[in-house]
Amino acid sequence: MKTLKVPEATIIRLSVYSRYLTEVDRKGIITISSGEIAEGVGVSPAQVRKDLAYFGEFGTRGVGYNVKDLRQHLLKILGLSSDWSVALVGLGNIGLALSSFKGFVERGFIITSIFDADPSKVGTMVGHVEVMPVEKLVEVVKQNCTQIGIVAVPASEAQEIVDQLVKANVKAILNFSLMVLNVPPEIELRNVDLAVNLEVLTFNVCAQRC
Amino acid sequence: MKTLKVPEATIIRLSVYSRYLTEVDRKGIITISSGEIAEGVGVSPAQVRKDLAYFGEFGTRGVGYNVKDLRQHLLKILGLSSDWSVALVGLGNIGLALSSFKGFVERGFIITSIFDADPSKVGTMVGHVEVMPVEKLVEVVKQNCTQIGIVAVPASEAQEIVDQLVKANVKAILNFSLMVLNVPPEIELRNVDLAVNLEVLTFNVCAQRC
DNA sequence: ATGTGATAGTGCTATAATTAACATATCTAT
DNA sequence: ATAGATATGTTAATTATAGCACTATCACAT
Numbered sequence: 001m002k003t004l005k006v007p008e009a010t011i012i013r014l015s016v017y018s019r020y021l022t023e024v025d026r027k028g029i030i031t032i033s034s035g036e037i038a039e040g041v042g043v044s045p046a047q048v049r050k051d052l053a054y055f056g057e058f059g060t061r062g063v064g065y066n067v068k069d070l071r072q073h074l075l076k077i078l079g080l081s082s083d084w085s086v087a088l089v090g091l092g093n094i095g096l097a098l099s100s101f102k103g104f105v106e107r108g109f110i111i112t113s114i115f116d117a118d119p120s121k122v123g124t125m126v127g128h129v130e131v132m133p134v135e136k137l138v139e140v141v142k143q144n145c146t147q148i149g150i151v152a153v154p155a156s157e158a159q160e161i162v163d164q165l166v167k168a169n170v171k172a173i174l175n176f177s178l179m180v181l182n183v184p185p186e187i188e189l190r191n192v193d194l195a196v197n198l199e200v201l202t203f204n205v206c207a208q209r210c
Numbered sequence: 211m212k213t214l215k216v217p218e219a220t221i222i223r224l225s226v227y228s229r230y231l232t233e234v235d236r237k238g239i240i241t242i243s244s245g246e247i248a249e250g251v252g253v254s255p256a257q258v259r260k261d262l263a264y265f266g267e268f269g270t271r272g273v274g275y276n277v278k279d280l281r282q283h284l285l286k287i288l289g290l291s292s293d294w295s296v297a298l299v300g301l302g303n304i305g306l307a308l309s310s311f312k313g314f315v316e317r318g319f320i321i322t323s324i325f326d327a328d329p330s331k332v333g334t335m336v337g338h339v340e341v342m343p344v345e346k347l348v349e350v351v352k353q354n355c356t357q358i359g360i361v362a363v364p365a366s367e368a369q370e371i372v373d374q375l376v377k378a379n380v381k382a383i384l385n386f387s388l389m390v391l392n393v394p395p396e397i398e399l400r401n402v403d404l405a406v407n408l409e410v411l412t413f414n415v416c417a418q419r420c
Numbered sequence: 421a422t423g424t425g426a427t428a429g430t431g432c433t434a435t436a437a438t439t440a441a442c443a444t445a446t447c448t449a450t
Numbered sequence: 451a452t453a454g455a456t457a458t459g460t461t462a463a464t465t466a467t468a469g470c471a472c473t474a475t476c477a478c479a480t
Contacts, residue, residue: 015410034427057428062477093306104408174411178229198319201383203221208396219437273445274457441463448454
């Protein structure tokens with residue numbers, strides 16, 4: 001790959017741009033400028049152009065960007081040109097919410113298997129997917145060639161589950177448990193920490209006053 | 211406050227440190243070094259010390275940090291020395307998951323009111339809280355002196371809800387909707403974008419191969 | 421054709437954040 | 451007491467990120 005290193009912040013913004021463009025495209029708008037994108041998503045125009053520049057030239061000077069084109073390019077860059085098979089582990093509150101989260105399907109993330117340790121949940125249907133026991137995780141995930149695992153189990157079980165996912169050859173893991181996890185370096189891992197988000201807020205609220 | 215500007219990344223890490231210390235404290239460990247904290251949460255020891263240095267001197271040279279002490283300090287810094295009243299708006303999948311999320315209560319975030327537009331949900335109980343119609347939002351949130359609002363409604367309604375929350379004098383808003391929201395500058399706003407997290411993963415997975 | 425306005429692309433500058441290195445302080449053992 | 455080991459706090463250096471200003475290019479009107 002020619003792009004030596006792209007900041008993660010850029011990737012996050014590209015994702016936001018692409019979703020914004022989906023919205024703009026739906027309105028039938030053909031062309032858009034970096035300034036308009038910037039306005040729409042709350043960043044600076046220079047930032048938009050800089051982010052895009054990591055990956056090539058997508059616009060025409062004096063004009064702007066073709067909405068459909070740029071959107072397609074961004075989706076391609078983000079690896080969203082085809083669907084992804086996702087395995088969801090843990091059907092507690094968070095897991096259940098994620099299982100029916102529209103935002104995933106819209107972007108091509110298809111939950112193809114769901115696992116839970118609780119025998120009373122095993123066998124029930126969530127959408128079109130039957131909940132399976134965690135013992136079957138490695139087998140099923142391998143069989144489906146699932147590349148992404150979502151971990152939404154209690155902290156105490158998280159590492160165990162992650163090890164299983166790695167054994168099942170997933171490439172990436174999204175972790176909702178409040179646990180620091182160890183994975184081989186070639187596996188992509190991201191942690192989503194809901195409480196931390198609130199705590200950044202409380203810190204800032206306090207900082208304003210103090 | 212003497213600390214001119216603290217990076218947000220530092221705040222996030224402080225939050226992680228503090229939770230790790232809670233865990234360590236539970237094991238009865240009295241003293242801990244920056245290296246051990248670093249090891250435990252996956253950052254560098256220098257980073258830990260630098261982060262703490264923004265707020266003062268909490269350790270003793272040659273020894274390390276007192277676990278209980280440091281934990282208390284961090285909680286204080288993060289504004290968690292007392293509970294926060296939180297209003298949850300939107301009781302869809304995400305809202306429901308958040309309503310029973312243990313991670314919030316553990317850190318002192320108490321959901322004191324829940325609102326939804328769906329009449330069939332209004333009046334039902336979620337834990338000890340009765341779901342109320344959004345029309346009552348401003349009144350109830352004001353009355354409770356609630357300072358934090360969590361928005362988990364569809365994108366189309368998000369701005370409307372945020373405006374209501376602002377009118378009800380909340381200080382901070384955590385937004386789960388996929389919408390760019392406008393708030394007055396004095397209101398703290400954070401967006402949690404679940405799909406983006408997956409997309410950072412897919413980008414990285416693709417980047418490895420390409 | 422040609423000039424004018426608009427906007428993408430890009431190199432440079434400034435700012436921020438992380439890493440590394442070092443000096444300082446504490447405890448322990450002799 | 452004092453030396454040595456250890457780990458903090460802090461300063462310096464490196465790296466990364468964002469912002470700005472300039473240049474090149476295109477479309478359109480004259």
